[in-house]
Amino acid sequence: MNRTLHRIGAICAARPWLTLSAWVATLVLALGLAATVGGTPRDDYDVPGTSSQAGTDLLRERFPALSGTEARVVVHDPDGGQLDPALLDRVIGELRGVNQVGVAGPAQPSTDGDTAIIDVRYTVPVTDLDDDAMDQLRAATGPARDAGLQVEYAGQVPEGDKSTSHTGELIGVLVALVILIIAFGSVVAAGLPIIAALIGLGIGSSGILLLAALTDIGTTAPQAAAMVGLGVGIDYALLLVTRHVEGLRAGLTPRAAAARATATAGRSILVAGAVVLLSLFGLLFSGLAAYRTYGYATAIVVATVMLAAITLVPALCTIAGRRIVRRRRIEDTAEPQRPPMTARWAARVGRRPAGWALLALAVLLLLGAPALTMRTWPQDAGSQPTENTVRRAYDLIAAEFGPGAYAPLVVAVDLTEVSQDSVPALRDQISAVPGVATVSEALLSPDATAAVLSVQLEYSPQDARSGELVDQLRADVLPAGAEITGVTAVFVDIADLLAERLWLVVGVVVGLSLILLTVMFRSVLVPIKAALVNLLSVAAAYGVLTAVFQWGWGSQLLGVDHPVPVSTWVPLLLFAVLFGLSMDYEVFLLSRVREEWLATGDPFQSVVRGLAATARTITAAALIMVVVFAGFMTNADIVTKMIGVGLATAVALDATIVRLVLVPATMMLFGRANWWLPGWLDRLLPNLDRRRAPSGAPVDKDETDRPMEPVSAG
Incomplete structure (x- = not known):
């Protein structure tokens, strides 16, 4: 491996401007493709093999108008006045005209009449929504805002519409540059890892958007991938630059030092990167599409920055020449050095x-x-900051309708297995369970082969008692042919599934890593x-x-x-x-x-x-x-x-x-x-390394390994 990496480093160092041009051209091409044909990240909430997924599949089959994703429009008069029914009807009419909307309304007023919820059901899952779905939703509710009312949005549609600020990342890059300047004592040396990492990150992030055009990529996956990619990209480049500087101080030419650094540090970079990729490979065993997309997205970025470290960094080091080394006075280096x-x-x-x-x-x-006391629950609107519209909608709904009204349970009943005459009795049984606030009247499918009940709990979705109630209803109340779905039930199933799969992922990742490290x-x-x-x-x-x-x-x-x-x-x-x-x-x-x-x-x-x-x-x-x-x-x-x-x-x-x-x-x-x-x-x-000199450098040398006058040590 060292010999191959030495040759790669030597080639890139011998043609530094060509190497740099190739990377810049690739970056421009990747950014252009991502802007023109790249997709948009979308969340996939399907949980195959679970009870909630069975209920969702039944809705998709029997209730096409209710089978897709959902949004909830919350209209509130901040002055406490009664909402105008005619205005609400106008908003509902606008919502029904929105593309991909199957059902909108009727409005559900609060007890005091100053707040109303309008349910909006789409005919497609959240992954198939128009890119401007939220813009259409805001436009349709314009009359309410024009009337001076507060309008907030809840549900999967606004939750998937995340605007991302990159201020924190930019500050992080600037601070990283300062740390590198202190570590190297050279602005040139400090800038190389940043440049290599950002170029690799730009190409990798573009690759994520191109992948999003072909498959579902979670909305937070690009941020997670950028977080990891930027960190490891700077790390890998920093390691190689450090070994390059050591070579220069030992008297090697810039080309020889770059080749030697690629052979030594490059080996560590490849193995470290391989372990990261193996760890991400473990996400494929999670059982959820969302985790697979995290793995794909992050792996693309990590692989790109790793490749940039072993090819682009040697070229940048050669271009920088001896300016990369911090110089000290000769008389300082002559004094005995403490360990x-x-x-x-x-x-x-x-x-x-x-x-x-x-x-x-x-x-x-x-x-x-x-x-040991950790309790997990998928993020929901109640966990978001107050500047987020879904959090404000959550707070309004909890205050006006009760904490369980934000995400009611949906009971889907297959009437080919359950008698239609028994549905009223089932509704009464559910209502009698402690912790259940209300149960709606049954809604029949157009072909009368399925029924739907909406169940509001007394607890918020993230309350541990909500999960216990879902388990109790499934075990003690619902007959075969009736399934609970909805956001809360899906979250319960996700939590249970991931608790089981965590140990499988741990076993796979640790096992593969042990094999790789044993070989190395x-x-x-x-x-x-x-x-x-x-x-x-x-x-x-x-x-x-x-x-x-x-x-x-x-x-x-x-x-x-x-x-x-x-x-x-x-x-x-x-x-x-x-x-x-x-x-x-x-x-x-x-x-x-x-x-x-x-x-x-x-x-x-x-x-x-x-x-x-x-x-x-x-x-x-x-x-x-x-x-x-x-x-x-x-x-x-x-x-x-x-x-x-x-x-x-x-x-x-x-x-x-x-x-x-x-x-x-x-x-x-x-x-x-x-x-x-x-x-x-x-x-x-x-x-991986049969021929090794004592220092770990490759045995074979090329003509670039000619020593030059030693650079002052430091």
Whole structure:
């Protein structure tokens, strides 16, 4: 692998302007295609194999006018006056004329008459809506706004209409640039990782929109992909630039240093990126289309920025020449140099490795403890910030009609299995269940083969009692042929499904990662330890999420005005992403430790030198990732906030407690056993790097490896 990467780096470094031009041309082409033929991200709420999906399928078959997505228009007089029925009828008439709307109205007035809900049912699922569906909805309700009334929107249609601000991400990029300038002491060196990451991100994000034209991509998937892609893109480029600078300081020409950096750092980048992609592959086992789209979208971006790191960065480094190196005065370099602070720290940890390992473990377990009380629930309107129209609609409906009115249950009854005469009795049975507020009269399908009941609960959708009521109705009240669907029931099924699938995804991701790391590091113990410490990082992130959002510790600083459950979408997605990101730093560190081990055979000093050589890069990379992820906490969407908090927390812990304490302590405890591999397994596994010099550099050299006058060390 090193030999191949060396050649790739040498080719790109020998033709830097051609390489850069090819990437810029690809970026322009990708952006152009995305703007002209790219699709629009849409959510897919289908949950195959569940009771709620069976009810939805029955509606689609027997109630075509009610089978699609839905929206709810909430009209409110802020002065408390009675709403004009004629005005409401006019709005309903406008809504019925909206494209793809099957049924609109009648208006449901509140007890005091100052608020009304107008249900709007579409004939197509949310994935097939017109791109301007919300604009049409706003235009149809214009007469109410013109009359001075407050109009808010609820349901799947407005929930899927997310406007995204990129202010947080832009601030994150600027702060990342400052961190890189401090780390390298050179504006030129600092700019290279940013340029490479942004070009790769632009192409990858365009690829997501092109994919959205062919299949459903969730509305928050592009933001999650951009979050991860920007972070790892800067990380990968930073690692390669760091190794390039080391080569220049050792006296190599810029072309030779770029080739050598691609061979050494490029190997770590490919393996780290492969682990991230394997982790995303685990999302395919979630059982939900929404998670598959997260995996597709993020994988596209990660693969693009990884390719940019090993091809574009060598070209940029060659173009930059020796300007990339921070120069120091010659007399400074002549003085005896103390060991780096990280080397002294590693030696200190090595003197009492068991104590340091236990301390780090205790901190991670303490942070992860709140996760034992975690309750998950898909994000709903009650979790959104108050500036969002669906949150304002939620608050109006809860205040005027009761907390359960925002998302009533829908009972779909198949009259080919259940007698029509028994439907009134079924309605009475449902009404008698404690916690049920109201049950509507049955609505028959046009062919009289199905009936629908609308059930309003006394609790909000995210209240744990709502889920318990759904389970109780299914188990004790509904006969065969009757199914509960609707948003609340779908959310209950999603929560149950993901709780079951989480362990399958964990098993697949950890298993595949163990195989890959065993092949790379030729060790049994190192991959197992890597997997365990990464799982500890994920658990700690879960704990912090629970404390911040579910317990409400500091959530108001993030614009969340009350405690909310952790979104069901977050734990599984966070695991897949975090396991891959944490493994990035593990690969960066252990690759260097292994190089030193192969060169010296000293298990103690190899850890000290490996940590000393990588700690500055890992720290800078982690700071950048934390800043980038923190920028996403400013996003209005609650799920994006949670993902940002979880990722930033895990990366910060991973680069400090895990990488600086737990990993070196455990490696020093195990000593030579870290690199033990049974002979039969060594012969069985493919060898990615059969010819290796002690330093880890490739054995073969080309004519570009001519040394030049050494650059002043620094």
